[in-house]
Amino acid sequence: MAAKTKHTGHYFSLIxxxxxxxxxxxxxxxxxxxxxxxxxxxxIFYVIWGIVHHHQNHSLNSKIVIEYILIxxxxxxxxxxxxxxxxxx
Amino acid sequence: MxxxxxxxxPRRSNxxxxxxxxxHILLFFIIALFAGSFLTVAVKRNxxxxxxxxxxxxxxxxxxxxxxxxxxxGQPPLKLDPSLNVAAEKKAEDMLANNYWAHVSPSGTxxxxxxxxxxxxxxxxxxxxAKGFSSADAVVDAWMNSQKHRENELSxxxxxxxxxxxxxxxxxxxxxxxxxxxxxxxLTVVPSAxxxxxxxxxxxxxxxxxxxxxxxxxxxLLSSNIYIAIISLFIIVLxxxxxxVRKHKIVRIAGHNMDHILFxxxxxxxxxLIARGVVI
Numbered sequence: 001m002a003a004k005t006k007h008t009g010h011y012f013s014l015i016x017x018x019x020x021x022x023x024x025x026x027x028x029x030x031x032x033x034x035x036x037x038x039x040x041x042x043x044i045f046y047v048i049w050g051i052v053h054h055h056q057n058h059s060l061n062s063k064i065v066i067e068y069i070l071i072x073x074x075x076x077x078x079x080x081x082x083x084x085x086x087x088x089x
Numbered sequence: 090m091x092x093x094x095x096x097x098x099p100r101r102s103n104x105x106x107x108x109x110x111x112x113h114i115l116l117f118f119i120i121a122l123f124a125g126s127f128l129t130v131a132v133k134r135n136x137x138x139x140x141x142x143x144x145x146x147x148x149x150x151x152x153x154x155x156x157x158x159x160x161x162x163g164q165p166p167l168k169l170d171p172s173l174n175v176a177a178e179k180k181a182e183d184m185l186a187n188n189y190w191a192h193v194s195p196s197g198t199x200x201x202x203x204x205x206x207x208x209x210x211x212x213x214x215x216x217x218x219a220k221g222f223s224s225a226d227a228v229v230d231a232w233m234n235s236q237k238h239r240e241n242e243l244s245x246x247x248x249x250x251x252x253x254x255x256x257x258x259x260x261x262x263x264x265x266x267x268x269x270x271x272x273x274x275x276l277t278v279v280p281s282a283x284x285x286x287x288x289x290x291x292x293x294x295x296x297x298x299x300x301x302x303x304x305x306x307x308x309x310l311l312s313s314n315i316y317i318a319i320i321s322l323f324i325i326v327l328x329x330x331x332x333x334v335r336k337h338k339i340v341r342i343a344g345h346n347m348d349h350i351l352f353x354x355x356x357x358x359x360x361x362l363i364a365r366g367v368v369i
Contacts, residue, residue: 014348018355025362030221032262035363039356046352053348063112070115071349075356077122078319082360084126085312088133088142088263 010053017045032089039079043072099330105339107330109323118319125315133263133308140311141256141304144265148174148252150225151269155242155250158233162243170272173251176200176207177268180216181253184268188260192216192369204270213246213273220264222366223309228267231368238368247271263308313364320357324350 021042028034050068054060083089099105108114132140148169156166180203183194193199200216217238222228232238241247253268331346333339 011347014351018351021355022358022362025359029362029365030367032363039359042355042359043352046348050348053345066112067115068348070112070119071352073119074115074122074323075352077119077126078316079356079359079363081122081126081129082312082316083363084129085308085315086263086364087261088130088258088308089261 010049010056014046014049014053017049018042021045032083032087036080036083040076043076046075047072097326097329099333099339105334107326109326110330122319129308129312138304140306140308142263142265142309143256143303143307144223144254146222146225146228146254146265146267148254151229151252151254151267152250154225154229155269158229158242164243164245165248167247167250167271170209170249170251172207172209173204173249173270173272174253175251176203176209177251177253177270178255179203179207180270181255181266181268184266185255185257185259190218190220190259190369192218200270204272209249209272211272211274213244213271215241215244215247215271217241217269217271217368219267219269219366219368220259221364222265222267227366228368231366232269235368241269241271244271244273246273248273265309313360316360317357320353320360324353324357327353 021038024038024042025035028038047065047068051060051065054064094100095102096108099107103111129140152167152169159166180200183198183203184190187194187196189195201211201214204211204214217232219228219231222231229242232242249272251270251272253266255266255268257264257266259266327346327350331350334346
């Protein structure tokens with residue numbers, strides 16, 4: 001029961017981080033630099049969240065840290081590609 | 090088939106983790122996308138006739154949609170006026186040439202200057218602007234959802250309308266710019282005092298023609314399609330991977346797919362937020 005509550009709390013915090021990122025993008029529009037910074041921050045917080053989450057689950061290792069970093073970097077790379085193609089910047 | 094299974098589904102050959110989710114493949118995507126970003130900007134800058142921005146929005150579509158909205162609200166339809174089209178074109182060219190996104194230019198030129206300069210003797214006049222929209226429906230809907238723009242769209246004081254649809258670079262960004270100029274010639278109505286001043290400099294003195302060569306490939310469409318395709322691909326693979334691993338109770342060392350799915354959904358929504366159009 002306690003484990004399930006902890007798990008729910010973790011996901012609630014993840015949704016909060018990602019939701020705040022989206023809210024930040026909405027507020028920052030149309031300042032592209034600020035939007036990019038908010039997206040980078042969201043990705044960084046995602047990696048931190050992943051590390052904390054796996055640490056508390058006693059499942060943290062270097063492979064998992066690299067995986068979260070790569071997923072976050074992929075999200076940023078695809079978003080920057082989209083911005084470059086759409087706005088030419 | 091076996092290759093695709095190896096790439097997209099967890100199985101013995103890929104150590105029970107879809108190959109596309111392996112770190113070196115993720116790294117390949119990251120490098121390719123960063124390189125693609127620089128390449129896209131370079132090609133757009135040097136070969137705008139090959140890769141650039143274009144739009145399928147037309148004057149006729151906009152007129153049809155505006156008149157539909159007017160009809161739904163009990164207003165007579167507007168006529169497309171050649172003079173107002175010219176005024177809208179000049180205004181759009183002025184915005185692109187002087188790099189501003191406003192009804193009044195940094196030097197103080199008002200919309201009325203362009204309308205009068207195009208030979209339209211108005212009693213009532215108005216202007217709606219939009220940028221960053223990919224369809225005529227989205228533009229007109231955005232205007233209708235904004236109180237001030239809606240008042241212009243439905244005003245009984247106007248009988249004529251003109252549009253300009255221009256592509257170009259504004260404030261450092263490639264955009265599709267839409268200018269809508271309204272006019273009313275009812276001479277029985279006394280004009281209100283505000284907003285009807287005419288400035289003296291001759292029209293087009295500082296207006297440069299904006300480049301509007303239609304490129305072979307629309308970069309906005311290309312990048313948004315690639316963006317949606319890549320994120321969707323990873324979401325689908327992560328869902329399949331998660332489902333198969335749970336179904337077969339496979340034990341492995343990896344991050345939680347659900348975390349990554351939520352992250353990619355957020356970044357998919359981020360693209361829609363960043364690329365949404367704006368009206369003033």
